[in-house]
Amino acid sequence: MIKVFFKKIVANIIPLSVFTAVFGIIIFQLFAFFEPYLYPLHWLQADAKVVNSNVIIGAYPRENDLYTLKNKLHVTTVISLLNTSGIPQEKDLYDVEKENCKASHLKVMNFPLDSDKLNTVGAQEEINKIIGYVQTHKEEKIYIHCYLGKHRAIKVGQAIEATLK
Numbered sequence: 001m002i003k004v005f006f007k008k009i010v011a012n013i014i015p016l017s018v019f020t021a022v023f024g025i026i027i028f029q030l031f032a033f034f035e036p037y038l039y040p041l042h043w044l045q046a047d048a049k050v051v052n053s054n055v056i057i058g059a060y061p062r063e064n065d066l067y068t069l070k071n072k073l074h075v076t077t078v079i080s081l082l083n084t085s086g087i088p089q090e091k092d093l094y095d096v097e098k099e100n101c102k103a104s105h106l107k108v109m110n111f112p113l114d115s116d117k118l119n120t121v122g123a124q125e126e127i128n129k130i131i132g133y134v135q136t137h138k139e140e141k142i143y144i145h146c147y148l149g150k151h152r153a154i155k156v157g158q159a160i161e162a163t164l165k
Helices: 003-030 031-037 039-044 061-069 087-101 121-136 151-163
Strands: 047-053 057-060 076-081 107-112 142-145
Touching: 003 087, 039 076, 047 151, 061 087, 061 151, 087 107, 121 151, 142 151
Parallel strands: 057 142, 076 107, 076 142
Antiparallel strands: 047 057
């Protein structure tokens, strides 16, 4: 009796698991399309933080965020840390961001960082490029962001602050 019960459970769980996995993969592939509407993720994003007189760090800016950055905070350049070469969803988000920045007349640049490899030599080289850009463009107001504004942007912000000391 117990064996029959477990066989029925397993027979029902396997198809349900396969369906859930396939559904999850499909949704993951469409992430960039639905992303602006995923408000639970939006609530997890960090608030913008002023690093110095010309640098602000934070989360991925949506179209209305770019308007605020430009018109209220006088940002002229957006630096994205999204990993456009390693994560297809972040490439899609960056493509949307480029269009939004173009429409807002903001300069946009990408210095891709992998959030899992922030302590590598390659990541430090990218961070050094960003620091160099910030130091040579002091007349620009720069917004630097990753996706949530809690990892890559914080690391870059700390590196910029360390160069000022």
